[in-house]
Each structure stands twice: as structure tokens, then as C-alpha cells.
Amino acid sequence: MKPQQRNAARQLPPAVKPLLLALAATFALAACSVGPDYVRPQMDEAPVVFKEGQNWKPAQPRELTADGKWWEMFGDTQLNALVAQVDISNQNLALAEANFRSALALVQSSRAAYSPTLDASASATRSRSGSSSTSSSSSGSAGVRNSYAFALNASWEADIWGKVRRSVEASEASAQASAADLAAARLSAQAALAQNYLQLRVLDAEQKLFDDTVDAYQRSYQLTLNQYAAGVAAKSDVIQAQTQLKSAQAQALDNGVSRAQLEHAIALLVGKTPSTFSLPKAPLTAVAPPIPQGVPSMLLERRPDVAAAERRVAAANANIGVAKAAYFPSLTLSASGGYQNSSFADWFSLPGRVWSLGPQLAQNIFDGGARRAATAQAIASYDGTVAQYKQTVLTAFQSVEDNLAALRILEQEAVVQDEAVQSARQAVTLVLNQYRAGTVSYVNVVTAQATALSAERSALDILNRRMAASVLLATALGGGWDENSLADLAPLAEQSEAKAKELKDNAALR
Numbered sequence: 467m468k469p470q471q472r473n474a475a476r477q478l479p480p481a482v483k484p485l486l487l488a489l490a491a492t493f494a495l496a497a498c499s500v501g502p503d504y505v506r507p508q509m510d511e512a513p514v515v516f517k518e519g520q521n522w523k524p525a526q527p528r529e530l531t532a533d534g535k536w537w538e539m540f541g542d543t544q545l546n547a548l549v550a551q552v553d554i555s556n557q558n559l560a561l562a563e564a565n566f567r568s569a570l571a572l573v574q575s576s577r578a579a580y581s582p583t584l585d586a587s588a589s590a591t592r593s594r595s596g597s598s599s600t601s602s603s604s605s606g607s608a609g610v611r612n613s614y615a616f617a618l619n620a621s622w623e624a625d626i627w628g629k630v631r632r633s634v635e636a637s638e639a640s641a642q643a644s645a646a647d648l649a650a651a652r653l654s655a656q657a658a659l660a661q662n663y664l665q666l667r668v669l670d671a672e673q674k675l676f677d678d679t680v681d682a683y684q685r686s687y688q689l690t691l692n693q694y695a696a697g698v699a700a701k702s703d704v705i706q707a708q709t710q711l712k713s714a715q716a717q718a719l720d721n722g723v724s725r726a727q728l729e730h731a732i733a734l735l736v737g738k739t740p741s742t743f744s745l746p747k748a749p750l751t752a753v754a755p756p757i758p759q760g761v762p763s764m765l766l767e768r769r770p771d772v773a774a775a776e777r778r779v780a781a782a783n784a785n786i787g788v789a790k791a792a793y794f795p796s797l798t799l800s801a802s803g804g805y806q807n808s809s810f811a812d813w814f815s816l817p818g819r820v821w822s823l824g825p826q827l828a829q830n831i832f833d834g835g836a837r838r839a840a841t842a843q844a845i846a847s848y849d850g851t852v853a854q855y856k857q858t859v860l861t862a863f864q865s866v867e868d869n870l871a872a873l874r875i876l877e878q879e880a881v882v883q884d885e886a887v888q889s890a891r892q893a894v895t896l897v898l899n900q901y902r903a904g905t906v907s908y909v910n911v912v913t914a915q916a917t918a919l920s921a922e923r924s925a926l927d928i929l930n931r932r933m934a935a936s937v938l939l940a941t942a943l944g945g946g947w948d949e950n951s952l953a954d955l956a957p958l959a960e961q962s963e964a965k966a967k968e969l970k971d972n973a974a975l976r
Contacts, residue, residue, distance in 0.1 A: 499628025501787020555737025
């Protein structure tokens with residue numbers, strides 16, 4: 467050390483030297499972070515391929531993940547327009563976005579602990595002390611005195627053991643989990659809308675089937691009336707034909723109940739009241755698309771619920787470090803300065819200046835096992851989130867396998883059922899001709915027509931199940947979502963803020 471540096475060091479106020487030593491020790495230990503570093507949990511037996519997908523021709527993942535609009539694969543413009551309204555008006559999404567913004571605020575709150583705090587205070591008091599019998603004062607009582615004080619107080623707790631860093635790490639992971647929850651809520655709403663809409667269109671097709679059936683039964687009823695009038699048919703044939711006609715009309719009416727309920731469910735998903743929303747009947751134009759399945763490991767990147775569970779594991783891991791940091795002493799650096807005087811006119815005069823500066827080292831000696839219990843609780847919470855993460859992954863594998871199997875089997879079933887429909891239609895034509903010729907009774911006609919109607923309805927039911935399985939498989943594969951979107955939450959935060967502002971403006975206009 468040079469002579470001038472030694473002289474400058476000697477001139478430092480006594481209170482500053484320990485502060486500088488504390489700062490030096492703080493920066494030396496600043497790289498410490500207690501608690502385990504995070505490692506993503508590994509699945510014990512993650513499959514290499516999907517069992518149900520081994521014989522399927524794999525599609526390119528970009529077919530599903532190009533823009534995340536998986537519902538466009540059905541080729542229905544009305545469905546595309548309805549799904550677009552989910553982001554705008556669905557209240558469950560609004561709740562998820564509010565939770566996400568709350569999680570981002572907690573991140574900012576955690577990061578604020580890196581910075582020092584600065585407080586200002588000002589006071590003016592007037593006091594009088596009581597008299598004292600032992601006082602040697604000639605007056606026998608103390609005087610009235612004024613006191614005016616103004617101070618700035620600064621303090622900063624050094625993050626020696628990484629408590630703040632672990633807290634920030636935990637809050638950031640929780641915010642990422644909340645962002646994934648938002649994506650999962652959006653995907654769930656989109657899937658529910660697609661399922662309801664496609665089922666409604668199947669009901670429209672079924673309603674057309676009922677209408678055509680009622681027309682056919684009406685013609686059969688008229689035929690029996692003509693046959694009865696000609697004396698070649700019994701009264702029982704007329705009654706059977708009429709019974710069959712009325713039953714078909716009743717089924718056609720009952721179909722409207724399910725359609726109305728689906729329409730109301732769609733209204734709720736797009737954030738509208740059922741009384742202000744309606745979907746006119748239209749033919750089913752959507753087709754079950756080929757779904758790219760990829761490999762099982764892609765589920766860990768493409769399903770938002772899996773990503774949310776994994777981020778909660780990371781947050782729980784960081785909280786272990788926060789709990790363990792409580793075992794170590796805390797170092798707080800504080801400084802204050804201001805003015806204090808008994809005269810208001812001389813309040814801010816130089817003689818009234820006061821200041822203090824110095825470090826404070828604090829260590830909890832005994833807490834009755836509170837820190838040990840907090841650490842045990844943090845470890846148990848971590849173990850629980852790991853189990854939940856693994857269960858979420860296993861459930862994701864099951865969901866994909868279930869819907870791959872459903873699509874494979876239903877495709878085979880649809881081929882067989884279509885053949886049954888064609889045969890039933892031919893049987894109706896043949897039996898009607900035989901009845902007109904008087905070679906069979908009307909019971910044969912009723913049986914053939916009932917069989918045909920049942921076959922037609924079964925074919926529509928299989929189509930509905932294939933559509934539902936296609937939607938469920940698309941969502942089971944993540945719907946085109948990618949966990950890389952969690953790396954930078956700023957764009958998601960801007961979208962949520964813009965959405966919140968839009969909702970606020972709309973509420974003000976109403």
C-alpha cells in the first residue's frame with residue numbers, strides 16, 4: 467500500500483471500517499446459494515414409441531405445430547371462427563390470465579429484495595415531563611420542550627446464502643407454471659368447443675336422418691292405408707305403421723334437446739349468454755384428419771400441463787434453499803441521516819445534523835425446531851411435486867394411447883358399419899317390394915326399417931366418436947404448444963396486460 471493510501475485509510479471514520487470489512491465479506495460470499503441445484507426429474511420407464519402407434523404412418527410434427535391452430539385440420543370455417551372467440555370472451559381464460567399476471571407480480575416482488583430500501587420520516591413533538599419530589603430544580607418541575615426531526619433511513623440485507631436468489635428462482639418457476647396453466651386452460655377450452663361443435667353437427671346429420679325417416683315412414687303409413695282400403699291389408703298393419711311413424715317423430719323431437727344443450731355449452735365457451743347465441747343447422751363438412759403423433763418424449767415439451775407440473779417441481783426445489791438459508795446468519799447494512807432540533811427555525815441547521823452507519827449481524831440461536839420443520843416441509847413438498855409431475859406424464863402417455871387405440875378401432879368399425887348400413891337399406895327396399903306384392907306381412911317391413919334406422923344411427927355415433935377421439939388426440943399431444951414459449955414470459959405478459967386493458971375498457975363502455 468502506498469503512503470498516501472495508508473494515510474487515507476487512517477483518516478476513515480471508525481464506523482466506516484467495519485462497514486467496509488462487512489462489504490468485502492459480503493461480496494466474497496455472494497456466490498453462495500444453499501440448497502440443491504435443480505435437476506429435472508427423470509421418468510423411470512419412459513416408452514420409446516407409442517404401443518398403439520407402431521403401425522401408423524407418422525406425420526411430420528410441423529403439420530400440428532406450424533401455428534398451433536390444430537382445429538383448422540377439420541376444415542370447418544364455422545369451427546375456426548368460434549375457436550377464435552374463445553381467446554376473446556372465455557371467462558375461464560380471463561381467470562387464468564389474471565392468475566398469470568399475479569404470478570408475474572410476485573416475481574417482481576421477489577426481485578425487489580435485491581435492492582436496498584429507503585425510508586423517510588419527519589416528526590414534530592411537544593412534550594412536558596412530570597414534576598419530581600427529589601429534583602434539585604428550584605422550580606420543582608421540568609419545562610416544556612419541542613422536538614423536530616427529519617431522517618432518511620437506508621438498509622440492505624446482503625444475500626450471502628442465496629435466500630433471495632432462491633426466492634426469485636422459485637417465483638420465476640411458479641410464473642412459468644402459471645403461464646403453462648394459461649396455455650392448458652386455453653387448450654382445454656378449445657378442445658371442449660371443438661368437441662361440442664362437432665357433436666352438434668353430428669346431431670344435425672342425425673336430425674336429417676330422422677326427418678328422412680319420418681318421410682319414409684309417412685309413405686309406408688300411407689301405403690298401409692291404401693292397402694287396408696283395398697282390403698288387402700289388416701287393420702293391425704295400419705296401427706303398426708302409425709306407431710312406427712309416431713315413434714320416429716318423437717325421436718326427432720327428442721334430438722332437439724341434446725342440440726339445444728350443446729348450443730348453450732358453445733355459447734358459454736365463447737363468453738355469451740345462451741339467449742343471444744345460436745347456430746343454424748348445417749351439414750357436417752368436417753373430416754377426421756390424420757394426427758401427427760411424434761415420439762413419447764415430445765410430450766414433455768408439447769403438453770402445457772406436463773410443463774406446468776415440471777415448473778412446480780423447480781419452484782419446490784428452490785424453496786428448499788430458502789428454508790435452509792434460515793439456518794445461517796443474516797447481515798444487514800444500514801445507514802441513516804437527518805436533522806433534529808428543538809427549534810423549528812433551526813430545524814435544518816448544521817448543528818442539528820445526526821447520522822448513523824453500520825452493519826448488523828443476526829443469528830437465530832433457538833427456535834424450538836421451527837427451521838427444521840420448515841425445511842422438512844419444503845423437502846416433502848418437493849417430493850410431492852415430483853410425484854405429481856411423474857403422474858401427469860404417465861397420464862399423458864395413457865391419454866395418447868387411449869385415443870390412438872380409439873381412432874384405430876373406430877376406423878375399422880366405421881368400415882364394417884357402413885357395409886351394415888348399405889345392407890340395411892337394400893333390405894328395406896326388398897321387403898317393401900315384397901309387402902306391396904303381398905308376399906310378406908307388415909311386421910317384416912317394420913323390422914327392416916327399424917334395423918336400417920338403428921344402423922344409420924350407429925354409423926353417426928361412430929363418426930361422432932371418431933371426431934371426439936381426433937380432438938382428444940390433438941390435445942393429448944399438446945395441440946401444437948411448445949414449452950420454449952416459457953423461456954421468455956415478456957410476450958405473454960404483454961398479451962395478458964393488453965387483454966386486461968381491453969376487458970377494462972369494454973366494461974367502462976358498458
